[in-house]
Amino acid sequence: MSTDIEKFKAGSPMASTLRMDRMPHIWCPGCGIGSEVNSFAEAVKRSGVDPKKIVVVSGIGCTGRVAGYVNFDSIHTTHGRAIPVATGIKLANPELTVVVFSGEGDLAGIGGNHLIHAARRNMDLVVICNNNFTYGMTGGQVTPTTPGSAVASTTPYGNYEYPFSLPLLMDAAGATYIARWTSLHSRNVTQSIEEALLRKGFSFIEVISPCPTLYLRRNRLGDGVDQLQNYQDNSILKHGADTRETAIDYQGKIVVGKFVEKSKPTYLEASDKCCIKLVGDDYQLYGKTIPEREAEEKAEKERIAARRAAMQAEPEAQEETAAEPAKAPAPKAAAPRAAKTKFQSKVMPAKQALAGTKKAPAKKTAAPARKAAAKPVKKAAAKAPARKAAPKAKVLAGTKKTAPKISAKTKAVAKPAPKKTRNSSSQSR
Amino acid sequence: MNTVAADPKGVDSGPHFMDGDHAIAEGGLAAGCRFFAGYPITPSTETAERFAERAPEVGAMFIQMEDEIASIAALIGAAWAGQKVMTVTCGPGFSLMVENLGLACMTETPMVIANVQRAGPSTGSPTLTAQQDMMQAKYGPHGDNAIIALCPDSPQECFDLTVEAFNLSEFYRVPVIILTDETVGHMHEKVVIPPADQIKVVPRNNYSGPADKCRPYKFDSQGGHPMVRAGDGYNFHITGLVHNEKGYPAATAEQGKIVVTHLMEKIAGNADKIIRLDEDQTDGADVVVVSYGITSRIAVKAIQDARKEGIKVGSLRLITIWPFCEKRIGELAGKAKAFVVPEINYGQMVKEVERCAGGRSKVISVNHCGGAVHDPQVILDAIRKANQ
Ligand SMILES: Cc1ncc(C[n+]2csc(CCOP(=O)(O)OP(=O)(O)O)c2C)c(N)n1
Ligand code: SF4
Ligand SMILES: [Mg+2]
Numbered sequence: 001m002s003t004d005i006e007k008f009k010a011g012s013p014m015a016s017t018l019r020m021d022r023m024p025h026i027w028c029p030g031c032g033i034g035s036e037v038n039s040f041a042e043a044v045k046r047s048g049v050d051p052k053k054i055v056v057v058s059g060i061g062c063t064g065r066v067a068g069y070v071n072f073d074s075i076h077t078t079h080g081r082a083i084p085v086a087t088g089i090k091l092a093n094p095e096l097t098v099v100v101f102s103g104e105g106d107l108a109g110i111g112g113n114h115l116i117h118a119a120r121r122n123m124d125l126v127v128i129c130n131n132n133f134t135y136g137m138t139g140g141q142v143t144p145t146t147p148g149s150a151v152a153s154t155t156p157y158g159n160y161e162y163p164f165s166l167p168l169l170m171d172a173a174g175a176t177y178i179a180r181w182t183s184l185h186s187r188n189v190t191q192s193i194e195e196a197l198l199r200k201g202f203s204f205i206e207v208i209s210p211c212p213t214l215y216l217r218r219n220r221l222g223d224g225v226d227q228l229q230n231y232q233d234n235s236i237l238k239h240g241a242d243t244r245e246t247a248i249d250y251q252g253k254i255v256v257g258k259f260v261e262k263s264k265p266t267y268l269e270a271s272d273k274c275c276i277k278l279v280g281d282d283y284q285l286y287g288k289t290i291p292e293r294e295a296e297e298k299a300e301k302e303r304i305a306a307r308r309a310a311m312q313a314e315p316e317a318q319e320e321t322a323a324e325p326a327k328a329p330a331p332k333a334a335a336p337r338a339a340k341t342k343f344q345s346k347v348m349p350a351k352q353a354l355a356g357t358k359k360a361p362a363k364k365t366a367a368p369a370r371k372a373a374a375k376p377v378k379k380a381a382a383k384a385p386a387r388k389a390a391p392k393a394k395v396l397a398g399t400k401k402t403a404p405k406i407s408a409k410t411k412a413v414a415k416p417a418p419k420k421t422r423n424s425s426s427q428s429r
Numbered sequence: 430m431n432t433v434a435a436d437p438k439g440v441d442s443g444p445h446f447m448d449g450d451h452a453i454a455e456g457g458l459a460a461g462c463r464f465f466a467g468y469p470i471t472p473s474t475e476t477a478e479r480f481a482e483r484a485p486e487v488g489a490m491f492i493q494m495e496d497e498i499a500s501i502a503a504l505i506g507a508a509w510a511g512q513k514v515m516t517v518t519c520g521p522g523f524s525l526m527v528e529n530l531g532l533a534c535m536t537e538t539p540m541v542i543a544n545v546q547r548a549g550p551s552t553g554s555p556t557l558t559a560q561q562d563m564m565q566a567k568y569g570p571h572g573d574n575a576i577i578a579l580c581p582d583s584p585q586e587c588f589d590l591t592v593e594a595f596n597l598s599e600f601y602r603v604p605v606i607i608l609t610d611e612t613v614g615h616m617h618e619k620v621v622i623p624p625a626d627q628i629k630v631v632p633r634n635n636y637s638g639p640a641d642k643c644r645p646y647k648f649d650s651q652g653g654h655p656m657v658r659a660g661d662g663y664n665f666h667i668t669g670l671v672h673n674e675k676g677y678p679a680a681t682a683e684q685g686k687i688v689v690t691h692l693m694e695k696i697a698g699n700a701d702k703i704i705r706l707d708e709d710q711t712d713g714a715d716v717v718v719v720s721y722g723i724t725s726r727i728a729v730k731a732i733q734d735a736r737k738e739g740i741k742v743g744s745l746r747l748i749t750i751w752p753f754c755e756k757r758i759g760e761l762a763g764k765a766k767a768f769v770v771p772e773i774n775y776g777q778m779v780k781e782v783e784r785c786a787g788g789r790s791k792v793i794s795v796n797h798c799g800g801a802v803h804d805p806q807v808i809l810d811a812i813r814k815a816n817q
Contacts, residue, residue, distance in 0.1 A: 019666070022677060052662040057506070068666060068678060073659040075509065076668035076678075077502065078532050084466075084499035088506025088514075089659055091490050092464050096510065096660050114502075117495040267492075275485040284488040286463060286512070 017041035017051075019071045026065060030224025032183035032209025033063055033130055037070065039186050040101065040128065043193035048307035050300070054097045054197075057086040059106035062136035062211075066101040080111030083118045086125050094268055094285075095296065097126070097197060104131040104206075105143040108164055112144065119173035119202045121267040126196040126203045129166060132211035140214030147250040151218050163248070167259050170204045171243040177203035178260040180246065182231040183210060183224075185256060192258065198304070201266050208254055221251070430600045430631050430653075435459050435592075437625035439487050445620045449587040449613040450475035450517070452620050453543045454483065456591025457515045459622065460630050462541070463489040464512040466503035468496055468522060471555045472611040473545035476517035497522035501529040504540045509667065511658040513595060513633060517543040519611075520562050521552060523569070530604055531570030534692060536667045537646065539598040539633075539656070541591065543607035545614035548773075548799030558611035559799035560722055560773040566606045567751045573689050575696035577703060578606040578751040580721040584618045590748070596631040597703060601652035601695055608750055610773065612723040612802060636663065645676040648687050650694035700752040707746035714743030716815045717765045719758070719782055721747040723802055724771050731771075731808035740816045750778070758785035767815035771795035771808045791815060 009020040018041070027033050044051060051072060058067035060079035067074040077085045082100045090098045100107070107115050107129050118125060134152060135141040142152035142159050145166065149158045167178050177199060179192040189207055196203035210216055210227035221227060230251060239257040246255045265273065272290055276283045283290060439458035447455070454476045457465070465484070467477040477493070484491040490512075494500040497518055504514040518526060523544050533540055544566065548559035566578045577597050579590045587609060594605040636643055636655040643663045647654045657665040670678040671685045696703065707725075709732075711717055716735070720728045725746045735742045743765070747754065758768070758781075767790055770779040779794040786792050795811045797803050 019664075019677075052664075053660055055510075055659045068668060071664050073509075073664055074666045075506070076666070076670065077505070078528055078669055081498065081502040081529060081532075084494060084502035085506035087492070087494075087499070088464070088466060088503030088508075089510040090506075091492060091503070092507035092510035092512040092514075093660055113495050114499050117499070271490075279485050283485065285490065287488055 014038070014041055017044065017071055018069055022069055025069055027062060028211075028213045030210060030212040031062070031136075032132060032207065032211070032224070033066065035183055035186050036101075036128065036130055036189060036207050036209065037066055039189040040066075040099075040193055041070070043190045043197060046190070046308070046311060047194045047197040048304040048311065049097050049197050050303065050307075053095060053300075054099060055086070055089050056099050056101055057082045057089065058100070059102040059111060060137065061103035061106045063101065063103035063130040063132075064106055064137070070101075080106050080109070080114065082106065083111060083114040083123075083125070083127070087114075087118060087123050090124055091268065094124075094293065095300070098124070099126045099128065099197075101128045102130070103136065104129055104133070104145045104166065105135045108166060108169070109135075109144045116169065116173040119170050119175040119204065122174060122176055122201045122264055122270075124200050124202070124266045124268060126193065127205065128193065129204065129206045130209050131166065131206050132209050132215055134211050134215040136211050136214055140211070140218055145248075147248055147252070149250045150215070152215075153218070165243070165247040166204070166206045167246045168243040171260055174202070174264075175204045175260065176201035176262050176264055177258075178206075178243065179204075179258040180206040180208065180254075181256050182208040182228075182235055182254060184228050184231040184235065188256075195258075195261075199261075200269075201264065208248070208256075430596060431634075432596070432629035433632050435625040435628035435630045436461055439463075439489070440622060440625040440628060441483075442622050442624045445622065446617055447584055447620050448475060448615050448617045449581065449584040449609055450545060450615065451479045452584040452587035453517060453545075453591050453607060453609070453614075454479035455620070455622060456588040457513075457541065457595065458483060458487055458489065459588070459625075459628050460513065460541075460592045460595035461632070462513040462515045462595060463487070464504070464507040464514040465489065465491045465516060466494050466500040466507070466514070467491075467516045468494055468500050468518065470497075470519050470522045472547055472558075472614050473517040473519045473522075473543065475614070476543060476545070480515075497525035498528060501526040501533065501540075501542070505529060505533055505536065505538050508538045508540055509656070509659050509665075511633065511635065511660075513539070513599070515541040515543070515591075515595075517545065519545050519547045520549045520559075520565075523562060523565065527565070527569035530576070531572060531574060532669045533604045534570060534574040534576060535572075535669050535688075537602040537654075537692075538604070539595075539602050540604050541594045541598055541607065542604060543591070543609060546608065546610045548611075554800050556611065557800040558723065558773060558802060560608075560610055560724065561775075561777070561799055563608060563750060563772070563774065563777045566608055573693055575693045576604050576606055576751055577601065577696060577749070578608045579705075580608045580747060580750050581613060582722055582725050582746070583613060584616060584620045586748075587613065588620055588622060592628060592630065593705075596629070599631040599633060601699070601703075602654065602656065603652075603696065606751075608722070610723050635661065637661075640664075644674040646672070646674045646691075648674060648691035650691050650698050652695060652699065696752050700754075701756070703749060703752060704754050704757075705748040706754055706757060707744075707748055709744040709746075710741075711743035711745055711761060711765075713741065713764075714761075715741040715766045716769055716812050717743045717745050717761055717767075718769045718771070718808070718812065719745045719747065719778070720771055721750060721778070724773060727803045727805055728771055728808050730805035731812060734805070734809050735812040735816075738813070740812060742812055747778070753778075753781045753785070755781075755785045758782055759787070761790070762786040763789035765790050767791035767793055769793045769795060769808065769811045769815050771797070771803050771811070773797045773799050773802065 054072045056074040058064040059082040067076045141154040210224040212224045465480040481491040548554040548557045581587045598605040634655040635658045666676045671680045673679040776794040776796045783792045
């Protein structure tokens with residue numbers, strides 16, 4: 001093993017959230033998955049949620065490998081089945097915070113039935129969907145989100161199917177938190193994941209991300225950095241957008257933002273309510289009464305708040321918080337569809353954003369996925385600290401600009417709906 | 430196997446008049462199962478209904494999932510989150526479960542699945558009985574897997590064997606399948622549920638040692654290795670990929686050999702401890718009737734009639750289907766003139782009997798294409814023929 005990698009392992013700020021004994025990872029240079037994992041790790045840190053109580057579940061695919069690299073309890077399941085496995089975990093131990101991290105083919109293709117039913121039940125899960133418009137792991141076939149006319153290995157003459165818009169699908173199915181970002185918006189991804197970790201109910205976060213090795217190469221769209229430029233040119237920030245207007249055409253506009261945030265009893269809250277009516281106040285699930293569980297939950301929430309406070313007291317964290325965009329108030333469930341103003345997301349230039357990754361990988365992006373898996377890209381992994389540490393400040397500087405706009409706009413249209421459920425205090429913002 | 434008394438909360442002690450399906454649910458609750466995820470399908474639905482009805486008072490969780498794929502997937506999640514878990518289905522649903530039955534075998538996840546068999550293939554005859562999924566239980570998932578399967582012949586045994594299924598499942602960390610059939614599932618009989626302190630259950634064994642020594646797996650071909658529970662701070666990883674003892678992917682031929690050998694030998698190597706048979710006059714018998722489930726109760730009539738005719742007939746009832754009782758069949762082969770194997774399928778377990786008899790005794794299949802039980806006369810005729 002090269003010394004580069006050892007140095008990376010020792011010095012990485014991700015050392016506590018990644019399984020360093022599993023580095024280097026299999027992902028190609030310029031792939032969007034790594035930066036999502038960074039955002040996730042950062043979100044976990046900021047959230048104050050006890051890392052011991054987090055479980056990460058993935059399906060199969062390049063994104064499905066996330067479960068194997070994060071240093072939490074983690075399950076790498078079968079193709080498409082991450083959500084029902086996560087459902088089992090959550091219902092078997094409601095104290096756990098369960099995160100599903102997987103690809104769009106896994107979640108919306110083979111696992112589509114589970115996805116819509118978990119949303120329908122408002123199952124208390126955080127679902128992070130890496131949408132790269134392709135079946136990466138198997139070599140770039142068409143997926144349920146591949147835009148029309150895009151070339152895939154199984155649509156060699158262009159895709160003629162109609163793709164899903166995942167926010168619309170999730171909205172229709174009943175998800176209570178829906179956000180979409182691109183790989184360019186790593187700060188926003190972090191913020192959305194953080195919000196999702198702290199709320200109750202089914203949260204769906206879609207991240208449009210580049211697969212340079214297959215989707216970009218096959219469609220002659222350049223490398224990861226070029227795609228980030230596309231995201232910058234074409235992203236339209238629209239919190240509270242009507243999810244019917246979130247479809248993505250081939251290299252077309254990408255509506256991003258937090259589209260839905262509303263409150264409704266989760267599956268477990270609804271089940272508790274039914275059981276307490278039936279059995280009475282001494283109803284117990286797994287030997288614990290509801291007041292006992294609530295007391296534990298309250299105590300945990302206090303610990304989370306304390307951890308958050310401690311984190312914000314750290315000098316580095318403070319700096320980050322200062323630069324963080326003002327929190328956008330939640331769009332109200334029914335009202336804010338009226339938001340019509342178009343907000344161009346003015347983030348920093350894409351080339352700058354990927355400065356860290358660009359150097360290492362550019363040449364390798366053409367390598368097929370299989371090859372990359374067999375020969376772990378040591379260089380890319382070694383570069384990772386640079387990717388994370390260096391451009392962060394720039395990202396922040398970029399997102400800062402958009403911040404006032406976001407809040408000004410959303411404030412005008414929407415206020416968070418008051419939670420009506422018994423566990424309303426769980427909503428941290 | 431380390432056992433403790435059952436948690437009285439799940440034990441509805443006393444005499445009952447109930448069907449096999451309900452007895453399976455009661456067996457699960459008595460064994461400490463507190464998580465059930467399922468999907469309705471005749472003739473197994475009553476088990477899910479019973480569990481759903483009882484869950485609130487016992488403090489268990491019941492969820493009807495969107496399909497059988499999701500049901501068994503939820504069991505895997507719930508098992509690693511610390512619960513004892515079960516589901517119930519029959520052929521069409523079992524076919525869907527096969528994918529994650531493989532994952533459960535690979536990840537060594539304890540769970541109990543009851544297959545209340547109905548006549549197939551495909552949608553078949555939903556309300557009619559069969560024993561056609563005997564091979565699917567073992568050979569359903571791709572790759573080499575070993576499971577344990579038990580076959581009750583009465584509602585009482587549905588209860589008893591479900592408790593035993595949980596105990597085996599917890600100890601060997603393997604899915605255990607209750608292979609019953611529509612007739613037993615829907616048959617009402619007296620079921621006596623003992624007091625909780627007389628029901629022995631294997632408690633969930635969760636790892637609690639130092640973090641650096643924590644291993645979700647130990648490839649020693651034995652049971653008894655602890656689970657790791659989500660939330661206990663060990664940051665475990667499990668995967669369906671070939672893995673090392675840490676649970677990390679290690680998909681090589683060498684590691685594949687280690688994992689597969691362990692999975693297979695964990696069961697085959699402990700077959701003597703696992704297998705339970707119910708034998709009657711097999712020693713010195715000229716004809717041995719090998720049967721299981723509802724068919725063994727039909728065979729009783731044929732055996733009695735044959736004995737009246739002076740034929741020396743023994744009965745070997747398979748309570749444990751998988752692992753198969755190779756050794757016992759081998760011992761009887763050559764001593765008995767013939768084995769007679771009635772079963773409600775086109776001839777499945779009879780192949781195992783043939784294999785183990787190794788040509789030293791005749792093996793006569795009394796097959797039935799499902800939808801009803803045998804006419805005892807047909808079995809009697811086979812016994813007569815076997816005795817010639
Ligand atoms: C049942 C089943 N069918 C097919 C496959 C092959 N397969 C592995 S990953 C994958 C696609 C993954 O695509 P996606 O979820 O979009 O993840 P990505 O690789 O793009 O991150 C497929 C079809 C499989 N593992 N299991
Ligand atoms: S094949 Fe595509 S999705 Fe998979 S790691 Fe490479 S770039 Fe990422
Ligand atoms: Mg994909």
